[in-house]
Amino acid sequence: MATGLPVTRIVVVGGGFGGVYTALALEALQTSSRHLDVTLISRDNYLLITPLLFEAGSGILEPRHTICPIRPLLRRTRVIVAGATGIDLEKQIVHAMHEPGGHCYDVGYDQLVLAVGGVTNRTIIPGSEHAMVFKTLSDAICLRNQVIDVLEQANVETDSMRKKHLLTTVVIGAGLVGVELVGELTEFLRNICRTYENVRCEDFTVVLCEAGPVFLRELPPSLADFARRSLAKRGVDIRTNTPVAEITPNSVTLSNGTTISAAIILLCTGGAPNPLLAGLDLPKDHGRIIVDTTLNCLKRPEVWAIGDCAWIPSGDGKAYPQLAQHALREARVLARNITRRVQGQPLEPFVYQTMGALAALGHYSGVGRVMNIKVRGFLAWWIWRSYYLMQMPRWSRRLRIVIDWTVSLFFHNDVVKLVVESPAVRESAGKLPAVRSPEKN
Numbered sequence: 195m196a197t198g199l200p201v202t203r204i205v206v207v208g209g210g211f212g213g214v215y216t217a218l219a220l221e222a223l224q225t226s227s228r229h230l231d232v233t234l235i236s237r238d239n240y241l242l243i244t245p246l247l248f249e250a251g252s253g254i255l256e257p258r259h260t261i262c263p264i265r266p267l268l269r270r271t272r273v274i275v276a277g278a279t280g281i282d283l284e285k286q287i288v289h290a291m292h293e294p295g296g297h298c299y300d301v302g303y304d305q306l307v308l309a310v311g312g313v314t315n316r317t318i319i320p321g322s323e324h325a326m327v328f329k330t331l332s333d334a335i336c337l338r339n340q341v342i343d344v345l346e347q348a349n350v351e352t353d354s355m356r357k358k359h360l361l362t363t364v365v366i367g368a369g370l371v372g373v374e375l376v377g378e379l380t381e382f383l384r385n386i387c388r389t390y391e392n393v394r395c396e397d398f399t400v401v402l403c404e405a406g407p408v409f410l411r412e413l414p415p416s417l418a419d420f421a422r423r424s425l426a427k428r429g430v431d432i433r434t435n436t437p438v439a440e441i442t443p444n445s446v447t448l449s450n451g452t453t454i455s456a457a458i459i460l461l462c463t464g465g466a467p468n469p470l471l472a473g474l475d476l477p478k479d480h481g482r483i484i485v486d487t488t489l490n491c492l493k494r495p496e497v498w499a500i501g502d503c504a505w506i507p508s509g510d511g512k513a514y515p516q517l518a519q520h521a522l523r524e525a526r527v528l529a530r531n532i533t534r535r536v537q538g539q540p541l542e543p544f545v546y547q548t549m550g551a552l553a554a555l556g557h558y559s560g561v562g563r564v565m566n567i568k569v570r571g572f573l574a575w576w577i578w579r580s581y582y583l584m585q586m587p588r589w590s591r592r593l594r595i596v597i598d599w600t601v602s603l604f605f606h607n608d609v610v611k612l613v614v615e616s617p618a619v620r621e622s623a624g625k626l627p628a629v630r631s632p633e634k635n
């Protein structure tokens with residue numbers, strides 16, 4: 195249907211919660227007219243439901259079931275699978291590349307939505323490049339492979355020191371991601387160690403280090419305390435006020451001089467700004483783009499930002515937290531505001547009162563606050579699962595997740611490593627240097 199409005203080219207950069215939900219909302223807003231020409235530039239052709247990533251890592255969920263393909267979701271949006279490499283704010287062009295060294299695209303825009311999220315912060319601790327991170331689907335698959343790999347080695351290891359090293363994991367950062375990861379990891383280890391005749395559950399050491407005094411700062415103290423006691427009961431060595439001074443490929447050195455020899459080191463120290471934003475001449479706070487309450491950039495009315503890459507004023511002088519539940523609601527307001535801008539109508543502010551926060555602790559337990567009601571144990575775990583199941587956009591995906599969860603109730607996790615190397619890499623594996631043993635100290 196013709197509206198009399200000229201066609202507006204909207205380019206959304208980033209295919210996470212913010213970007214995909216913006217494109218979805220824009221499609222819903224123009225059911226009968228075609229005056230919005232929407233392009234989504236995304237590195238991956240799927241949306242990752244990050245809260246389900248822990249279970250992809252432990253094998254409870256088939257990794258593919260924690261993602262939703264973007265194309266069937268977005269019927270009227272042009273999807274370009276590429277990484278944005280730069281943005282020319284003057285000429286209003288996004289430069290993108292299919293893959294490093296691959297095909298390049300220049301995509302012009304009238305309205306630009308930045309929804310590129312963040313990256314794991316590797317700037318705080320020297321040697322962070324040696325640690326594993328936990329943000330993408332491949333991170334989850336790599337962690338699972340690494341856990342299975344150390345178990346395979348520990349099962350045949352005769353040197354007790356090396357075996358201890360193999361079975362030690364250090365997780366750095368006791369926020370939501372670090373705590374949930376440890377919860378799921380302890381469940382996974384308990385479950386799969388029965389497969390190995392020479393490894394007992396008590397042989398594992400999991401150390402959770404937090405630089406500050408507060409454990410699980412996202413939740414009220416009584417709930418954080420419940421989570422802390424649950425993990426401690428499973429043998430997790432929780433150390434608050436314990437900054438990590440350095441990470442090496444085989445160890446973690448704490449600021450008090452103690453060195454922990456560990457085969458798996460995981461960095462959960464929060465997010466850092468996406469490098470794409472560094473080159474943009476826009477007002478920023480700690481690298482995040484400052485927008486006003488309507489999600490519009492301060493200096494450029496044609497640029498908008500949401501999600502983890504944006505600093506959105508919450509009314510109390512602080513920014514809204516970097517959470518999925520916020521990003522997808524910001525996306526709906528942003529889509530309406532772009533449409534209003536095009537139609538010359540006043541914009542609406544983004545106002546959202548959080549529904550709460552939940553953390554799954556593995557072993558069918560969880561903890562959280564929902565509408566100011568505190569929940570713990572099985573109930574919290576059940577609410578957590580149900581809520582995030584509904585965040586998965588399509589029923590076909592939801593059904594697969596429910597089947598995976600049901601199967602996991604009756605059967606043990608499998609111990610299959612998912613090989614992701616190309617045949618060439620596998621063939622050259624015999625020529626690679628052997629894995630280094632930990633330094634004895």
Ligand SMILES: Cc1cc2nc3c(=O)[nH]c(=O)nc-3n(C[C@H](O)[C@H](O)[C@H](O)COP(=O)(O)OP(=O)(O)OC[C@H]3O[C@@H](n4cnc5c(N)ncnc54)[C@H](O)[C@@H]3O)c2cc1C
Nearest residue numbers: 208210211212244245277278310311501502516517518519
């Ligand atoms: C393990 C984990 C668990 C979490 N659990 C919860 C939870 O339980 N509840 C909750 O509310 N929040 C949770 N979060 C936080 C939540 O995932 C984020 O707040 C949310 O994803 C932010 O959405 P976003 O769209 O801003 O960024 P993202 O979802 O990170 O999406 C950004 C997208 O942009 C893409 N991208 C980046 N750079 C480029 C580029 N140059 N070109 C093209 N594309 C690019 C990325 O590949 C990604 O697809 C969790 C996060 C993690 C890592």
